[in-house]
Amino acid sequence: MKPIGTQSILTDRLMLRRPQASDAQELVEARSLAMTMEEGKKAVALMVAEAEKPFCFHWVITLDGRAIGRVKGWEVSPYNGYVQLGYDIAPRHRGKGYMTEAVGAVIRYMLLKAEANRVYCSVREGNIASRRVCEKNGMRCEGVLRQHYARQDGGYDDVCVYGIIRSDLTREVR
Numbered sequence: 001m002k003p004i005g006t007q008s009i010l011t012d013r014l015m016l017r018r019p020q021a022s023d024a025q026e027l028v029e030a031r032s033l034a035m036t037m038e039e040g041k042k043a044v045a046l047m048v049a050e051a052e053k054p055f056c057f058h059w060v061i062t063l064d065g066r067a068i069g070r071v072k073g074w075e076v077s078p079y080n081g082y083v084q085l086g087y088d089i090a091p092r093h094r095g096k097g098y099m100t101e102a103v104g105a106v107i108r109y110m111l112l113k114a115e116a117n118r119v120y121c122s123v124r125e126g127n128i129a130s131r132r133v134c135e136k137n138g139m140r141c142e143g144v145l146r147q148h149y150a151r152q153d154g155g156y157d158d159v160c161v162y163g164i165i166r167s168d169l170t171r172e173v174r
């Protein structure tokens with residue numbers, strides 16, 4: 001895997017770029033970061049610092065210059081060539097295909113440009129929107145981890161592991 005870190009990615013409608021301190025206000029106001037402004041500033045400061053590192057991946061999704069969501073690559077294993085993705089988008093921007101577009105671009109970036117071999121996502125079984133984002137990007141449900149994520153009510157959710165490997169890709173990097 002190449003140590004290329006977080007570089008900007010342009011898609012048809014979106015620009016994905018490194019986080020910057022001024023994103024905190026827009027992300028908290030849009031509820032992409034569901035926290036207080038103070039917590040949001042700390043969270044963004046951490047992202048800004050991590051995005052400097054060669055094997056850390058933090059993108060802010062922008063639409064017409066405004067921050068509306070995030071995609072991160074975490075649990076990165078340069079040796080094994082894999083990365084896990086996490087993502088969210090502000091509630092008022094959901095259901096318009098934006099995350100499908102952003103995650104598709106990040107998958108191609110990771111597999112083709114950073115030369116990872118595998119990208120995966122862990123999704124609560126009931127999170128149909130997130131499962132659709134994975135499926136629409138050619139990720140396969142490879143298995144279910146039983147009761148893997150805790151819920152706030154004290155129970156546990158099963159988690160679907162979606163994955164895609166480089167040889168699954170037939171498309172070019174944008």
Ligand SMILES: CC(C)(COP(=O)(O)OP(=O)(O)OC[C@H]1O[C@@H](n2cnc3c(N)ncnc32)[C@H](O)[C@@H]1OP(=O)(O)O)[C@@H](O)C(=O)NCCC(=O)NCCS
Pocket residue numbers: 086087088089090093094095096097098099100101121122123124127128129130132133
């Ligand atoms: C999951 C999330 C990122 C999806 O983002 P998005 O931009 O709305 O996704 P898209 O518009 O690209 O696609 C959403 C798909 O889910 C479907 N969908 C959304 N809500 C749904 C529901 N309640 N039941 C069934 N399908 C649903 C949409 O119809 C669409 O599928 P389609 O194109 O086949 O019709 C967004 O809902 C979000 O930020 N959720 C909170 C954080 C989160 O769950 N992150 C993922 C953790 S693994």
